[in-house]
Structures are given as C-alpha cells and as structure tokens.
Amino acid sequence: MIQRADARQVSFSKRRSGLFKKASELCTLCGAETALIIFSPRGKAFSFGHPSVAAVIDRVGRPGRLDADTIREAEAHQESVLRNLNKQYSDLLNQLEAEKKRGEELKQLRKEYCQGQGRCLFDVPINELSFEELLTQKAAMEELMGKLVNHREQHLLARDSALTQPGGSSSVVGH
Structure with a gap:
C-alpha cells in the first residue's frame, strides 16, 4: 500500500479511470453487462455500469450468489x-x-x-416470333395453364385431405 495519503489518492484516481475505461471497452467490444463499484480510501463510492449498475445488480440478485x-x-x-x-x-x-x-x-x-420443336418458343423474344409461332406458343401456354390449374387443384385436395385426417399436420403449406 502507498504510505502517503496524497500519493495514494492520486494513484487511486488514475487507476480508477483506467478501470472504468477497460470496463467500458469490455461492454462495447463484447456486449458484456458490467457493474463496477469502487470505494476511495476516503470512503467515497464510484460506480460504472452497463446498461446500469442497478440493472446488473438486479440481474445477479444478491451479491456473490446467483x-x-x-x-x-x-x-x-x-x-x-x-x-x-x-x-x-x-x-x-x-x-x-x-x-x-x-x-x-x-x-x-x-x-x-x-422437345418436339426446332427451337423452344419460350426462350425466344416475342417480337422475333412469326405469326404461326405465336399461335403455337399461345396454344402451348393455354395447355400449360390447364395443367397448372389441374396440378394446383390436386395439390389443394391432397392438402385438405391430409388436414382433415386424424393426426394430420397443419404445417402443410399450400401454393
């Protein structure tokens, strides 16, 4: 221990600010919740806390025991x-x-x-298609739309029957 009271007070002040700075860095860099309470040689209390001293103490409960x-x-x-x-x-x-x-x-x-075509009309820009190719593409799209509607109806029926059966899962997602 430093013998002279005035030297002890100067050392306490410098080291206290260093400790508070380190505690602040620990909170900032690591996201730690910290409470630091220091009593000076003259009995004055100094504290640092993140988010606050009271919040950290409340979280811990009684000092020294969780x-x-x-x-x-x-x-x-x-x-x-x-x-x-x-x-x-x-x-x-x-x-x-x-x-x-x-x-x-x-x-x-x-x-x-x-598969049955020389080129896939879905890959060609629409303004590059001939009139006959446009008619073919229109018919293909209508056929595809029918298949998609049919597939969707079958999917919805399967989902609904799974949900109404005992033990059916409600986490099935319909599209």
Missing part, C-alpha cells in the same frame, strides 16, 4: 427459443424441398413442351 429461480427461468426461456428456432428451421427445410420438387416438375413440363 438466484436459482432466475437461472432456471433463463434456461427454460433459452430452451423454448431453441425449440422454436429448430421448428422454424425444419419447416423452412420442408418448404425448400417442396419448392425444389416443384421446380423440377416445371423443368420437366418445359422440357416436354420444347
């Missing part, structure tokens, strides 16, 4: 959030797989349409 109920509540909340995120992830994976399947079906329909 409240068991607070810990259990935080763990339960964390598990609930994790379960919800896992469910959302699973649902999104299922939707992604369904969209990939739909994409493959559309590619197959397009391939079937374009």
